[in-house]
């Protein structure tokens with residue numbers, strides 16, 4: 001793998017992590033909710049997400065995250 005591909009991969013991974021955190025801020029802060037508690041959950045039925053659906057793109061693929 002060239003250094004260019006490595007850099008693109010690192011930027012992509014950190015981009016999804018930062019984007020996921022910003023999504024939490026956008027959803028929770030206007031409601032006055034905490035960023036850390038309660039842990040990630042379904043906004044409709046309050047069911048907590050399994051840990052593997054908290055990964056940025058995997059959660060979207062499963063349909064859990066908005």
Ligand SMILES: [Zn+2]
Nearest residue numbers: 042044045046
């Ligand atoms: Zn639900």
